[in-house]
């Protein structure tokens with residue numbers, strides 16, 4: 001094992017609100033059945049538009065509601081980082097393993113939530129929010145590496161660091177992580193949300209319920 005790539009929402013966070021959903025709610029939008037929030041998600045999943053367009057459409061609505069940089073940082077405070085994160089990443093660093101976060105969330109929110117622990121990660125790949133001079137969101141620079149793109153990120157790491165897919169371990173929990181196995185890396189499903197976790201081709205290891213990241217250690221020790 002040379003590189004470990006972690007998803008963020010629901011993997012590094014525990015019993016925490018999803019940041020996107022929290023932004024929608026804070027802008028006064030409903031996120032339940034029949035909402036625009038749900039419609040955009042379903043339209044993207046149905047292939048009506050691509051990820052960038054999904055982010056652009058979302059950004060337009062957030063801007064109309066004056067979603068600000070301050071509000072983003074305030075919402076990020078509601079993230080609860082899973083117990084045992086620091087011990088686990090320190091163990092991996094001690095083995096000389098490179099650590100990445102690969103997320104469909106927003107980089108600044110992730111950094112705010114991680115605090116001091118950010119220093120253990122070699123890269124954080126996610127969406128970026130751009131704010132205008134008044135601190136209101138202006139643009140969302142969409143990541144190319146969500147959903148199917150998560151597998152592409154693993155392949156890119158193989159090329160960049162001249163390692164094999166089996167030298168890489170991915171830890172995730174949701175349906176946007178279901179494609180990572182296509183890269184050939186090891187996959188661990190932790191605290192599954194909408195991930196297809198019973199499919200053993202997609203998910204090689206499963207920890208169905210855990211409140212402590214150290215539960216990953218016995219698996220890491222085998223890889």
Ligand SMILES: [Mg+2]
Nearest residue numbers: 007009010174
């Ligand atoms: Mg997740």
